[in-house]
Amino acid sequence: MKISSIAFPCLGMAFVAFFLVSCNAAPDIVRDMNGDILREGANYYIIMPVDHGKAGAVTLSSRNGSCPLDVVQSKYGTDKRYLNIFSFTPVNLKKGVVRESTDLNIEAAGGSFCGEPMVWKLDSYGGEFVVSTRGVKGNPGAKTIGNWFKIKKYLNHYKFVYCPSVCKTCKPMCKDIGISRKGKSGRLVFNDKPFMVSFKKF
Template sequence: MKKVFLLLLLSIFFSIFTNSWLCEASSSPEPVLDINGKILRTEKTYFIIPINGEKYGALAVENIDNETCQLRVLQKNYVEPHALEFIPIDKKKGVIRVSTDLNVAIYSSYDCLPSIMWQLEKYDSKKGKYFINVGPKSTRNWFKIEKYGQGYKFVYCPPVCSNCKVICKDIGVRMVKGVRRLALSDVPLVFNFKKEILIGR
C-alpha cells in the first residue's frame, strides 16, 4: 500500500513538473538561428547577411559627414562587414530570441569608437527621417529581431514605459546622397546571420 501511495505521489509530482516545464518552454519566444541553423547566443559576434547583399553590400559603420566619430550605420558594397553582438535585457540564459528587447553592439575599425551601440537618431527634419547611428547606451538603443519570410528583420520599439508614447517601426534602408543608410522604414531590410569565427572561441 505504501509503495502504491509513493508511486502515486511521484506520478503527480512528475506530471506537475513536466507541465510546468512545457508551459515555460512554450511561452518563450523561439530562438534566432544563423545560416547554419545554429542558435544565436550572447557573448558571440555575428555578421548580418542582407538578402540583397550581393547587389548592395554588407552592413558597416562609416563617418559619412566628415564629423569626428559621428558614425552612421549603412549598407555598402566593397567594405569589410562589421561584426555585431546582441545583448538582451535578460542574458542569463545566453540565447537570443525573436521579439526580445536587445542592444546591438557593433565592432568597427575606428579607434575612437571600437565598440558601441546602435542608436536611433533624433528626427532629421531636413531629410524627414529617423536614421540609425551609433552612440552611448540610452533608451534609444533598444531593438528587436523578428522573423520575416526567409530571413529576419530589425524592429525599433523600445520598452521605455507603459505610459510613454514610443515609435514602433521596421528598420530599412534610405538613400541619402547615394548612400544606403539604415533608418526607420515601411520596408524592412531582410537578412540572415553568420557567426564570426574567432580563434579560441
Template sequence: MKLPILTISLLVTFIPLSLLSNTATSSPVYDIDGEPLTPERGYYILPVIRGNGGGVKLYYNGSCPYYVVQANLEVDNGVPVHFYPVNPDEETIPLSTDLNIEFYDIITVCIQYVWQLGDPVGDSGLRYITAGGVLENPAEETVNRWFKIENHPDGDYKLVFCPTVCETCRPVCGDIGVLRQGNTRFLGLSGKPFRVFFVRKED
C-alpha cells in the same frame, strides 16, 4: 550595500514582468548554419537579397556619432556585432525580444558603438540609426537603444525598433530599412524592412 539594492529595484520597474516571462519561452534566432545566436559570439548582419549591397558597417560623416549603413559592395561583410538581450541570463538571443546591438572588433575616432535611433531629421522627419550609445540598463533615457529581431513574412529575419523596456514610454515603432542618399545606404526607420540573415564570425 544599500545602493545596489536600490539600483536593482529601479531597474525592475522598467522591465515588465510579462517581458521577462516571454523571453523565457521565445524561440531563438538562428544563424545561417542553423545554430542559435548567443550573446558571447559575434555575427555579421547580411542582406538576404544578394547583388544589392553587403553587410552592416559604420559611416563617418565628419563628426561623431557614426551612422550605421549597409556596405555598397556585396563582398563586404561589414563589421561584426554582438547582441545583448534585455534579460542578461538568456543563453541565446530570443526572437521578438528587446536587445542592444554593439559593433566590436573595430577602433575608430568615435568610441561608442551601440546602436541607437536618432531624432527626426529636418523637414524629412527621417530617423537614422547611429552608433553613439553605450550599454546601459533599460530605462526611459535609454529607450532609443533597444531593438528587436523579428520574423520577416517571407521566412527570414528583419530588424525592428519597437522597445518595450519602459512601461511609461510611447516610442515610435517601425521596421529598420535602407534609406539611400546618393551612394550611401543609411539604416533607419523605413516602410520597407531590410531582410537579413546572420553569419557567425570565426574566432
C-alpha cells in the same frame, strides 16, 4: 448515453492550463545562416541575403568623414575586409541566447577613430530617424529607450524593428528598420520597407 458532468469542468480546466502555458511560452530563438543558435556576446556579420539581385551586408560609416558613425549598407557587398562585426545583448541575460521580438542592444566590435561607444542608437539626422552609434549598453528604461532594437522573423530570414518595451510608461514609435535611398546614403532608417537580414558567425 449519459455523459458525466465532471467531464466538462475537467475539459475547461485543461483548456485554461493549455492557454496559460501557450501565453508563457518563450519567443522563438534566432538562428544564424547555419541554423545555429544566435548567442549573446558572440560576434556576427549581418548579411543582407538579396538586394537588387546581389547579397549585401551591414557596416558602419562616418557622416561626411566626421563622427558619429552611422549603421549603413556596405558599398562592397559581403567583402569581409570592409565589414564590421556585431554582437547582441538581450535585456534578459539569463539564458545567453537571442530570441525573436526581444529587446536587445546591438554593438559593433572593436574601437573606432571616433572614440565613442559603438552601441546602436536611434538618432535624428537629415530629416530621417537613422540608426547611429553612441548608444548606452544596458540600463533599460526611459533614458536609454533609443538604444533597444528587436529581431523578428521576416519571410525566410529576419528583420530589425524599433519598438522597445523596456520602459512601461513610455509610448515609443514602432517601425521597421529599412534602407534610406536619400542621397544614396544607404543608412539604416525608420522605413515602411524592412530589409531582410541573416547572421553569419565571425
